[in-house]
Amino acid sequence: MLNLKFLETFVWVARLRSFTLAANRMNATQAAISSRIAALETELGVKLFLRDHKKITLTPEGLNILARAEPLLKSARSLVDDLSGAGWLHGTVRIGVIDTISFTWLVDLIRSSKAQFPQINIEITADTTLRLVNLLAAGEIDVALIMGPVLEQGYLSVELCSYACHWVASPMLGLGGRASLDQIARFPIVSFPKGSQPHAAITRFFEQFPRDDHVIYTANSLATIIRMTADGIGVAAIPPVVAERELARGELELIDAQQPIPPMRLHAVYFDGPAQLIPATIAELARQVAHDFCQHSNPDWAWDRPSAGRSGSGPLA
Template sequence: MNLRFLETFVWVARLKSFSLTAEKLHTTQAAISHRIATLERELGVRLFERDARDVRLTAEGADALDHAERIVRAAAEFRRRMSDPKALRGTVRIGVIDTIAHSWLPQLIDRLRHTYPDVALELNADTSVDIAKDILANEVDLGLMMGPVEGHGIVNIELCTFACVWVASPRLGVPDGPLELTDLARFPILSFPRSSKPHKAMVGYFQRLGEEEVRLHTAGLSTLIRLASDGLGVAAIPAATIQREIAEGTLLALNVRQPFPPLSLHAVYQEAGDRPLPGLIAEIAREVADAFCRSVDPLIAW
């Protein structure tokens, strides 16, 4: 049985489109149709129901998909183990959230530069929600983000967890001592962008007050740090990204009774037997994240 035909079957099932699969595998739609027809003849079953607008798995196709994915996964792992890093080339599109960009991304880039000198990285900073959409749409090869992401053929590798700490500028005049949510709500609340998981967590966090009038001012991480440092509000920020500001005293860690939920970070990619690089880079990201966590206070990152 032709492994390439199995890989084609898996991609058609994921993308639900012969044309998108042809684009993904850099071939023609006719070639994709031929591979699927040949595979169906070999197996003696119909894998897809096709009409002018839709491609759907048959019952037999849905049963076959799980087995095909396992075979493709094993082949991809074999390729990864046998690949010579110096021989790998190409461009890898990576979506990354600001939290990682402000912590261990530079170490990852440096490691990749030495490990895969002929691989180009195309980095795009975005929210986890949008990166997940791009991965599912095959517009990003690897996401470094808050996960996990659900979907056929999606691999989630746990990287690390970052604790969040409430902070404010000394000039804002937040009182010392244990603070309740009602104490925080007296000040402007700075939050991550509206579509992000931390923002949703922030909304739920203040719903405990039973008040809907807590006003959240949203921005990306760099802007949040700047606004909080300038005394324009209080913010819950991953402690690993503001160690310098806390050490210099431009931001003070607040003693809040109800801790803000930590951020769980993942490397996420779609398995593809013909493209080992996303999986290889994800494993290196895990090693770099682990080394970063061991270099800081274990209460900050683990």
């Protein structure tokens, strides 16, 4: 009888084109992955992969079996779901999350998961969107809560919510809540890290203000960005919803000026492969939690559906 575990292993190797990445994805050793593939080839009586020192490719027989294996595994997963129900889920899910979400509703997500799926263990990795997408591709996390979507084939992106971005500064800078763009350009800009969508938008935005002495400070920690801005190091464009306490205490103030960063679109992204019930469940739970968070937030700062005409909206490449 065909071993579904071996068939699942074959699908992961075929999708990732790597025994090492498949081993990471399935929490197995590379030797175990190789052994499963060898056993499957023996059982089917065909060669599935061509290997050399640089890459692996599917044989014609392998391509044919892949086309049939994926629907078979999805049907098997659906059967298990119908018989057991999501409440019986158990295992470990590795969630990658950006600070923008950590500062708002990540704790609510963990609490909801604990209440609904008490047998699911959660491992959190906090990092930038770019780094988390790489970790997802390498099989080191199962679902990424990031600025998305990810449009590459093989990924599913569940839209969660959007956050508006606004200029903020310390009152000690004396901007008085209103400033021209030229005034803002005279201060250092405290920005998200290079390679991020917000940093790219900031860079493009300030190309209209060529200054030899213009300074941008970058940090991959939102807490650091908020602290530097509140201490008067410079001006930042961030979602106000992540700095509500600092705004309420008067440590930061909103600056009325043209916004350089369009709204941040947040997504839950996971690999569309077999045996992805837990990541899919967490992604859907994140959507529900984000919706609840937005219902209790300033509607100009956070919303759970795209909306033309919001403050600061615009294309972001």
